[in-house]
Amino acid sequence: MVADRIQPAKDLSDVVISTRIRFARNLNDYEFPCRLSVEKKCRVAAIVKAAALGNQNKYSGRFRYISMSELTQEEAVSLVERHLVSPEFISDRQGRGLLLIDNESVSIMINEEDHVRIQVIRPNLDLEGAFDLANIFDDILDEQLNFAFSDKLGYLTQCPTNIGTGMRASLLLHLPALKESGAMGKISASLSKLGFTIRGMYGEGNDPKGSVYQLSNQVTLGISEAEAIDNLRDITMQLIAQERSAREAMAENITILDGLYRSFGILRYAKILTNDECWKLLSDLRFGVEIGIFENIDYDTINRLMIEVQPATLMKNIGKKLPALERERIRAELIRTAIARPKVPASRRLE
């Protein structure tokens, strides 16, 4: 039976890759970043940095401050690939700073679209955990900084789409079966009516190569953080159920299975892999694990690979700039090594 083969759903990690909570905050006494000179941006960065590091809190020693203009282009791009900052944030790095906690689960962008963007990323589905952590850092900064806040409109933000709680909660979901079934367009339209946004990550939004989607709340004014999180969780549970039933329907489809096995073959034996084809292949690998046809590979490994094989992160980990072909060779090697079947113990080996 198909159902027996599917990995037991102890948690929701067959669908949910990670959880992210982001708070947008601004200082009351400075123009928003769009009208802020580089000189004033530097002042804002210094103030926020001091509030996070100087203040004696149990996290102050765990943060490191990065002045964005001092990074190489690869280091900056790698931050985007690891989801720690937005592409916008590295497009013009002057006057921008980043506070990063040791294990990279918390990042605070300074002078992105708002003066302060607190972001927490947690593996799997953990909206409460991520929210609680973001809340701690928000409290620490609120204690020191005079945040722009209106009793009527809540936290004031540069873009009116973030006003109110300033909170964006989002989940990274792997939805290969729903994508394959062609249902994503309809799902996306109905989610947007309910106040949620879903968009493809990696590649063009409507045809994301890795079948990885980001689902987030759209409304921030007039709805409390707790309500927004509850709603997001409810809608996610529905999406998970839909994805799982679509998977079950596909798990015996020979054309689909053939495609997944072919992808697996390429990942197992290819000597060079481009970044582009990698998305599709790793997604197929994950899909295969999700429907139980590939064993000995866990979701953590695949989630990690999805980030580590990206060009800038790959070069950052190697420690030097590499030509494309060399990157493609290392990428193929990283994947081959990670998904190699466990060696048969010597005692059981045939002589």
Add this chain to the structure above:
Amino acid sequence: MICQSCEKRQATTHIKTIVNGELKEFMLCPECAGRLGYGSLFTSFGPDLDRLFGGFMDSYTPQISGKRCPFCGSSFEDIAQSGKVGCSRCYEIFEEELMPSLQRIHGRTTHSGKLAKSAGKAVKLQSEIENYRKELENAIKTQEFEKAAQLRDKIRELQKKAEMEGEE
């Protein structure tokens, strides 16, 4: 500028994204931005704000166009064109002009949720009362009547305090 995707329509959306390890910037028209999946609030605020502010700009009357924010110097045209508010004061100065857009984006116009330290006393008190009310509901549901009575007294006390502060 002409859209880099269809090479026909006027580009209005500036997209910044990472392609193969490099930061790429594109100028797209609203249609192509939507088609390529950049129409959502996440990558770019451009197309949505065009839509959000677009309808509003039609009914925009030039009498108030001389008004500027004394703190950051923004006019409402600046805000409507860029989709970006200049500073926290702008929300007061241009409240009337911004309200229809906020209503359209969020469906609501009054904040609910966490309060900053800088929030006013009155809203802090209201929020405290609201929290006790929720606790009270739970206490009644779980039939903890003694706790419920205590919470009811606490709420009454805070309400009285709120009334008195309101009169001051």
